[in-house]
Amino acid sequence: MILPAALLFVLFALSMDVGRLVGWWAFGALTVVGLLGAFVVSWALEQFRRRWNNLSTKRRVALASAAALITLCIVFATNHGHPDEVDRDLVAVCSLFAALLLRGLYLVFSRAIDAIYFHFSKR
Structure with a gap:
């Protein structure tokens, strides 16, 4: 679920020339940080759901x-x-x-x- 959303994010960002606006280095760094954040949020939600269902x-x-x-x-x-x-x-x-x-x-x-x-x- 995260990878298709990340792919859409990158495609939308590329279509808006974000790399040209903020620089390709910043675009790459923001993409990596965003992906890591998405994985952390996904893991945390799964942990929360598991504990919530046991209550x-x-x-x-x-x-x-x-x-x-x-x-x-x-x-x-x-x-x-x-x-x-x-x-x-x-x-x-x-x-x-x-x-x-x-x-x-x-x-x-x-x-x-x-x-x-x-x-x-x-x-």
Whole structure:
């Protein structure tokens, strides 16, 4: 998955003459650093998924709730003192609520579709 994305990155960069704009040495260095970063992120996500799937449902809900609360605290702290503080906070709360709602709907509907498929595939 990483190598096709890296190939697309290099092709797009070459089509935009990035090597001419920043220099070929810098382009090569950025490509190598980007590839290494992509491999590290891929490995870290795989480790996270493995540990996440081993957790109980209660711990998953607790960790997701803690992450949402920490996110809101960080957003509230960074928005403090801005002239449009209330608007920014409202957007953050609504965005987080929409993301959690979409995640919940995905879980409900995927289980419902699996149940419907299981029912009709038994025929």
